[in-house]
Amino acid sequence: MIVLAVLLLALVAAAVLFVAVTGSTSTVDLVWDAAGVAWAPTALAVFLLGAAVMLLAEAAVGLLLRGGRRTGQRRAELERLRRLEARH
Numbered sequence: 001m002i003v004l005a006v007l008l009l010a011l012v013a014a015a016v017l018f019v020a021v022t023g024s025t026s027t028v029d030l031v032w033d034a035a036g037v038a039w040a041p042t043a044l045a046v047f048l049l050g051a052a053v054m055l056l057a058e059a060a061v062g063l064l065l066r067g068g069r070r071t072g073q074r075r076a077e078l079e080r081l082r083r084l085e086a087r088h
Contacts, residue, residue, distance in 0.1 A: 016047075019043060019044055019047045022043070
């Protein structure tokens with residue numbers, strides 16, 4: 001697992017380096033018709049926007065997992081207390 005993680009981190013580093021070096025000049029036309037907004041960002045801007053969205057998604061999943069773990073701990077504690085009370 002550690003080897004796979006290191007390989008994936010190396011792949012991510014190579015992708016970031018590639019976009020940082022080559023993505024600052026070419027533009028991508030993005031047009032949102034619903035909002036009437038036209039924007040021509042560089043490839044680097046699109047990459048950074050994608051990275052920001054991914055970080056937000058990762059934070060949301062982390063919060064969901066932490067909330068689920070806390071709920072499970074609370075449920076286990078209540079069950080333990082009920083068993084303890086039933087014995088006495």
